[in-house]
Structure formats: structure tokens, C-alpha cells
Amino acid sequence: MKNATAKDPVCGMNIETATAVGRTEYKGQTYYFCGSKCKEKFDRSSEQYLGKSAAAPKSSGCCS
DSSP: OOOOEEEOTTTOOEEEGGGOSEEEEETTEEEEESSHHHHHHHHHOHHHHSSSOOOSOOOSSOOO
16 A cells, blocks of 8 residues: 655655654645654745745755
8 A cells, every 4th residue: 555645845855644754734734744844944934835846855954
């Protein structure tokens, strides 16, 4: 069975929803995060990350 995945709206990383480090409900939508730093950034300024396409995932350790 395939695990559900979601894209972290901050860094663009694809993550499994079941093992996501963070999760936030915003305007009726659930967003999942690869790490606490991405969740904190989204919680501080959600609108900044919505509507923009997170292009390629950052591989430089933005997340933890």
C-alpha cells in the first residue's frame, strides 16, 4: 500500500504524511512539514508560502 505524501510548503520537500514532523491546519487545509523549522516559518507567515510553487526541494539542511 502506497503511503500518502505531501509537499512541505516551505522547502518543497516531499514527505510522508504519516511520519511528518509537523502539521498545521490553516484555512481548512492541513499542511505537513519535514521539520520544526519549516513549520515555525509557515506558522509565522503562512500567506508568504501559499500560492508560490516551491520549486526544487532544498538539500542544504534547511530542515530539522
